[in-house]
Amino acid sequence: MTTDVLVIGGGNAALCAALMAREAGASVRVLEAAPREWRGGNSSHTRNLRCMHDAPQDVLVDAYPEEEFWQDLLKVTGGQTDEALARLVIRHSATCRPWMVSHGVRFQPSLSGALHTARTNAFFMGGGKALINAYYRSAERLGVQIDYNAQVDQIELAAGRFVAAWVNHKQPDGQLRRERIEARTCVLAAGGFESNREWLRQAWGQNERGEYPADQFLIRGTRFNQGTLLRFMMDQGADMIGDPTQAHMVAIDARAPLYDGGICTRIDCVSLGVVVNREARRFYDEGEDFWPKRYAIWGRLVAQQPGQVAYSIIDAKAVGRFMPPVFEGTQAQTLPELARKLGLDESVFMQTLNDYNAACQSGTFDHTVLDDCHTEGVIPAKTHWARPIDTAPFYAYAVRPGVTFTYLGLKTDANAAVHFNGRPSPNLFVAGEMMAGNVLGKGYTAGVGMTIGTAFGRIAGTSAARAAVASRGVNGEKA
Amino acid sequence: MNSLKALTDEALALARGEVGAAEAEVARQLTICNGCRYCEGFCAVFPAMTRRLSFAPADVHYMANLCHNCGACLHACQYGPPHEFAINVPRAMAQVRGKTYAEYAWPAPLGRLYQHNGLTLSLALAAALTWFMALAARAPTGAANFYAIFPHNFLVSLFAPVFLFAVLALAMGVRRFWRDIGPVTTGAPLTPPAAAEATHDILRLKYLDGGHGEGCNNEDDAFTHSRRRAHHLTFYGFILCFAATSVATIYHYGFGWEAPYDLPSLPKLLGGAGGVMLCAGTLGLLRLKFRRHPLHGDPAQQAMDYGFMALLFLTGASGLLLWALRGAALMPAALSLHLGAVMALFVTLPYNKFAHGIFRSAALLRYAVEKRQPNRLGLGSD
Numbered sequence: 039m040t041t042d043v044l045v046i047g048g049g050n051a052a053l054c055a056a057l058m059a060r061e062a063g064a065s066v067r068v069l070e071a072a073p074r075e076w077r078g079g080n081s082s083h084t085r086n087l088r089c090m091h092d093a094p095q096d097v098l099v100d101a102y103p104e105e106e107f108w109q110d111l112l113k114v115t116g117g118q119t120d121e122a123l124a125r126l127v128i129r130h131s132a133t134c135r136p137w138m139v140s141h142g143v144r145f146q147p148s149l150s151g152a153l154h155t156a157r158t159n160a161f162f163m164g165g166g167k168a169l170i171n172a173y174y175r176s177a178e179r180l181g182v183q184i185d186y187n188a189q190v191d192q193i194e195l196a197a198g199r200f201v202a203a204w205v206n207h208k209q210p211d212g213q214l215r216r217e218r219i220e221a222r223t224c225v226l227a228a229g230g231f232e233s234n235r236e237w238l239r240q241a242w243g244q245n246e247r248g249e250y251p252a253d254q255f256l257i258r259g260t261r262f263n264q265g266t267l268l269r270f271m272m273d274q275g276a277d278m279i280g281d282p283t284q285a286h287m288v289a290i291d292a293r294a295p296l297y298d299g300g301i302c303t304r305i306d307c308v309s310l311g312v313v314v315n316r317e318a319r320r321f322y323d324e325g326e327d328f329w330p331k332r333y334a335i336w337g338r339l340v341a342q343q344p345g346q347v348a349y350s351i352i353d354a355k356a357v358g359r360f361m362p363p364v365f366e367g368t369q370a371q372t373l374p375e376l377a378r379k380l381g382l383d384e385s386v387f388m389q390t391l392n393d394y395n396a397a398c399q400s401g402t403f404d405h406t407v408l409d410d411c412h413t414e415g416v417i418p419a420k421t422h423w424a425r426p427i428d429t430a431p432f433y434a435y436a437v438r439p440g441v442t443f444t445y446l447g448l449k450t451d452a453n454a455a456v457h458f459n460g461r462p463s464p465n466l467f468v469a470g471e472m473m474a475g476n477v478l479g480k481g482y483t484a485g486v487g488m489t490i491g492t493a494f495g496r497i498a499g500t501s502a503a504r505a506a507v508a509s510r511g512v513n514g515e516k517a
Numbered sequence: 518m519n520s521l522k523a524l525t526d527e528a529l530a531l532a533r534g535e536v537g538a539a540e541a542e543v544a545r546q547l548t549i550c551n552g553c554r555y556c557e558g559f560c561a562v563f564p565a566m567t568r569r570l571s572f573a574p575a576d577v578h579y580m581a582n583l584c585h586n587c588g589a590c591l592h593a594c595q596y597g598p599p600h601e602f603a604i605n606v607p608r609a610m611a612q613v614r615g616k617t618y619a620e621y622a623w624p625a626p627l628g629r630l631y632q633h634n635g636l637t638l639s640l641a642l643a644a645a646l647t648w649f650m651a652l653a654a655r656a657p658t659g660a661a662n663f664y665a666i667f668p669h670n671f672l673v674s675l676f677a678p679v680f681l682f683a684v685l686a687l688a689m690g691v692r693r694f695w696r697d698i699g700p701v702t703t704g705a706p707l708t709p710p711a712a713a714e715a716t717h718d719i720l721r722l723k724y725l726d727g728g729h730g731e732g733c734n735n736e737d738d739a740f741t742h743s744r745r746r747a748h749h750l751t752f753y754g755f756i757l758c759f760a761a762t763s764v765a766t767i768y769h770y771g772f773g774w775e776a777p778y779d780l781p782s783l784p785k786l787l788g789g790a791g792g793v794m795l796c797a798g799t800l801g802l803l804r805l806k807f808r809r810h811p812l813h814g815d816p817a818q819q820a821m822d823y824g825f826m827a828l829l830f831l832t833g834a835s836g837l838l839l840w841a842l843r844g845a846a847l848m849p850a851a852l853s854l855h856l857g858a859v860m861a862l863f864v865t866l867p868y869n870k871f872a873h874g875i876f877r878s879a880a881l882l883r884y885a886v887e888k889r890q891p892n893r894l895g896l897g898s899d
Contacts, residue, residue, distance in 0.1 A: 075599055082595050085555050144729040146558030150567045163729055164593030165555030171592060171738040295602075300595050302552030358894055362570045364552045 040220055041067045041183075042506035043499070044203060046190045046267060047227035048072060049079030050166070050488060051470025053173035054495025055225040055502065057141055060180045062503035067221070068177065069188040069205055071228070072262045077186060078170035079229050080259035080443060080471070080487075083300040085149070085166060086159040087492060088485035090132040097145045100157045104128050107158075110483055118479025126452055127477055130493035135160060138492070142172030151361050154330060159485040166488075190228070191266050195274060198458045200224040200466040222506040223465040225498045226456065227491075230444035230471040231265020232285060233257050233297065238441070241282040247344060251439075254346035256290060258440045261297040268446065268472060277449035277457040280475030286482045287337025290440035292347060293365045305435045306360040308336060309423050310405070311352035312394055313437075315343040318377065318387035320394065325412070325422035329360075334482050337439040348437050349380055351391070354429040359405055367433035376432045395426040443487065447475035454498035465505045467498040536574055539612040543581060544572035546609050549602055556590040558728040561718075561884050562606070563590070568892050579698040581613035582873075582880035585724045587744075588734030588813050598812065611815035618872045623689035630868035635820030638828055641865045646857035653853045663776060666849050667856070669769065679863050686867035691875050695883075702883040703890040711885035718885070719878050722748055736808045744805055750798025751829060752874075757791025758836065777843060788836060795833030799826045825870035831858040 043059040045052050048070025060066045070077050090107045091098050107128045111119055135145070144163040148156035155161075162169045177184060187208035194201040200223065207215040231237050238252035245251055272278055294303035309329045313336075315321055322339050326332055340348045370376035377387035397416035403409055403425055411424045448456050450473045455462035470491040477490050536544070547566050550556070557563045561583045569576055586607045596602035615631065622628030630637045649667075656666040718724065725733045725745040732742040765784040768774040778784045803826050814822075835855035842851045862869075 144558075144731075146728070149554045149557050150564075151554060161558075162555075163558040164589060165553070165595065167595050168555075168589075168593035168738075175739055298595070298600060300553070301555075302549050302596070304552070358570060362548065362551055364549050 039065070040222060041065055042222050042510075043067075043502040044200075044219060044221035044224045045069065045227060045499075046203060046224065047079070047229060047470065047472075048077050048184075048186075049227065049229060049470060049491070050081035050084070050169065050173070051472075051491035051495035051498070052225070052227035053170070053177060054492050055227055055467070055469050055499035056177055056182050057173065057180070058496045058499030059225075059503040059506075060177070060182050062500060062507075064223075064503040064506050065181075066177075067183040067219070068185065069190055069203070069219075070184065070186050071189040071264075072186065072260065073208075074186045076260065076262065077174065078167060078260075079263060081170050081491070082167040083165075083259050083298070084162070084169075084485075084488050085301065086155065086161040086485040087488035088131060088158055088483065089135065089160050089489070090128050092132075095135075095160075097147050097160050098157065102158050104132075107131075111477070111486065114481035114483045115479050116481065118481075120476050123450075123452065124477045126497075127490050127493040130496070131489045134492050134496065137496070138169075141176040143169050144172075154328075155484055189266070192270060193224070193267070193274075194218075195466075198461060198463045198466075200463065222509045223467070223502040225454075225495075225502050226267055226271070226448070226466070226468045226472050227470040227495060227498070228267045228472060229260070229263035229265075230446065230474075231263060231268050231282075232259065232441045232444045233261050233263040234265045237265055237269070237282075238285075242341075245342075249344075249346070251341050251346050254438055255287075255341070256292075256294050256299060256303075256438055256440045257297045258288065258290065258294075258299050258301075258303070258442045259297070263443075263471070265444075268448070271448055271456070275458055277460065278446065279449045279473075280445040280447050280479060282444070282446045284445040284475075284480050286334060286442040286445075287341065287439045288333055288442060289336035289340045289348065289350075289437040291363060291365055292436035292438040294438075294440060299440065302364045303440065304333065304361070305350050305363055305437050306333075307352045307356055307363075307433075307435065308333075308350050310356035310359055311350060311427055312391070312420070313348050313350050314382070314387065314390055315348050316345045316382070318382040319390055320418060321348075323418050323421055325420045325424055327408070327422075330484070336437070337441070340437055341439040346439055349382070350435045350437055351376070351427060351432065352434075353427045353432050355425060357433070363435055365435075367435045369431050369433055371430045371432075373427070373432055376434055380434055380436070391427060394420070394424075395428060398424045398426045442482075443471050443474070445475040445478065445480060447471070447473045449473075450476055450494070452497070453501045454494050455501065465502070465509065467502050469494040469498040537616065539609070539616055540572075540574045540577045543577045543606075543609045543613050546604050546606055547572050547577075547580070549596060549604060550590075550606065553596070555595075556593060556606075559589040559593075560585065560587065560724045560728060561881070562610070565884060565887065568887065568894060570894065573701065575697050575701045577613055578617050578694070579702060579880055579883060581610040582617060582694075582876045583724075583884055584610035584614070585722070585733070585877070586611055586814050587725050587727065588810060589727050589740075591810075591812060592734055592738035605812055607813055608815055611818060614873065614876070615815055615818050615821075617694065617876055618868075621690040621694045621876070622868060622872075623686045623693070627686075627868055630865070631821065633820070634818075634869060635824045638821075638824040638861065638865055638869060642828065642831075642857065642861040645860035645864065646853065649853035649857045649860070650850075653849045656849065663852055666852060669775070672856070676860070676863070679860065683863050683866035687872065687875050690867065690872070691879050694876055695879050698880065698883050702887040705886050705890050707882060707886055708889070711889055712882060715878070715882040715885040718881055734810065734813075735805050736810055743801065747798050747801030747805060750794045751802060751826075752798070754791045754794030754796075754798050754833060755829065757787045758795060758833065759791075761785075761788030761791060785840075789840065792833045792837045792840075796830055796837065799830035799833065802826050803830070821870050828858065828862050828865075828869075832862055 042064035043066045045056045045068045056066045056068050092101050145160050146163040189206045190203045192204040202218050202220040205217050239250050242252040290303040368379050377384040397413035401410035403411050408422050413420045413424045448468045454467040456466040456468050474490045590606050594604050596604040619628040619631040722745050727740050731740040761784045835858050839851040839855045842848045
């Protein structure tokens, strides 16, 4: 029997689509490229979704109205967003949670150390992997067929219509078994291309120093987002959105694993000290704004530095004021010793630190507000939380750019349809990272990726089920 | 002998102020957990973790005993195996708990009995059975009364010292544990509200409810109440059996009413219900443990766990058998079996899995104290 809805991908958006389609009465098959233990893509690393609400709701305090959400999105994207689709996502976030709960997702109050999100973000109990587990359990219970190790590399299209997908099933013995899967409709939810190092290298190119900066990038999420389908659809002439050199990038611990380092590899002490590059020079205002509002620009800043590496330097005064790093910092009793341990030019390093220390104006240090501790007469300035780095022991953490996700995606509409030459496909839909760029053309605000994935996953599933049921009628088949 | 040498080496390392491998592994894992914190809502371990930046051995032993091995954090973990961080908090905690029981055992040399706990229980049971069988064989044949086989005073002279020693040994062990974890849990004294909350959490097994009230994990990432229910049956069954014996003792010495009692007497009601619950509970726990996800807990403690459940089951089942066979020719054999099982259980009580309840209760009491004190860490807004 022909499958009604074929879902390609196995993360949050894919499962939202699969569950909605199944609930609408469609037969559903999910193709997840990863093996079972790595299922869920980047969703496994998430922790919350940003939710609009007009009054307190279970784990969410106060209110976060549509307009405020929209303004936040407008601000972070610098206008690179589609207002109609963005508002669709925002309104969806106000009503999707009971549905999530019905499929086993549970929420918990904002985590300690993330209290600033208690109003805007609903945290998944146990995080994204617990959410993914719940969705898979629900899908299995509802009779959704799930294939792991199923990598789709090609799609058959006929005049903008989906016909079939070609999948390589990776067998336990490592052999590939190729299968052609026909389906009435298809949802593409297979993620961005951030794990594809060759593509990142091409997109970022060579800099003026002759370096390929992308070679030094670490990937914070799954190794399975190779962008195979994204590239295939591009080559097939699907309408695209977004810039391939745009990626959400954070400065993370240089010792983080190449893939799947997730949230715990972040370094949260930037605003409490100074950051120097390989040449031992400062390059940006470390105290420009609260760290949660600035952490996402530091990936790109570090990517622009020689060797794509930088060092966050703090002294003993900062310890206990930030989330503890997973890997121990480089520790020294004096600043020159720290420079030597880091392999930095000692005289330049001391010049940088002495200049900074001398420029710090005395003020009332308060890490919880934009305080009056700032520098004068040093470039770049540090505009808040600037205190001399003078209390041993001193610590340093090497940081590198960590890519969270890419923005390049397929252009879509309110029905989540894939477009060819401005015309929507009747039976091919898209959700998640593969289309997030429609709403989030650049920048980021916590939890919005999961909000887009949930909203468009559900819309794509509904659209696909509707189109499948309609095509059953056309072909004279029984439901 | 290898394990004995390992134990000695580790004891020497501890004496030198070095940290054992199990404690170091928990500290490694919790440092990663502390940078993630997604599991905060599941149980007491993670909120306790967020009050700390580093994890000294005393912190580790305290937190390991807060852990109920529910499995929720393992299945939810983005860093669980096969991730290179290899985070498996339930297993790392279980391995430290094994060390807690052994290192805090009193008197200290008997902590070694945890090394081969299956063997310990088997030998204790074999010895106790042999002893009672041999004594029963010397009793007049055809005796219909328990006390014709084993005089009451003889039984009391046997069981009372064993029981009192078990209580003393457990109390001495947990007293040292309490003193060690007190300073790292703010050192504040236990208050009535804290004690009441901890008692509630212990008696309801709150931390097997998953934080969302849907239970814990067993064979996979689905939540179930079955472990909690089976544990409740076991625990309250054990308590009812114990109450039956206590009431019977009061009857005997207080009122001169001698056993055997029959329905609807209080000892029989309590003992009958307790015995059935103990059997059903331990069978349930055994069945669940048999199906348990292979990554849960410490594989090296399987023998201790299975042995303890089996011994509890034997205690309950032999008690019920004895009731069924009263007046029958096989009664003396059933009596020997029951007394042997009870003796083996109580002789090993401070050196078997029973200790988990004592140390976990102590940890939960300290947790209830600690959570009421302000968090000293001034972490920024993120």
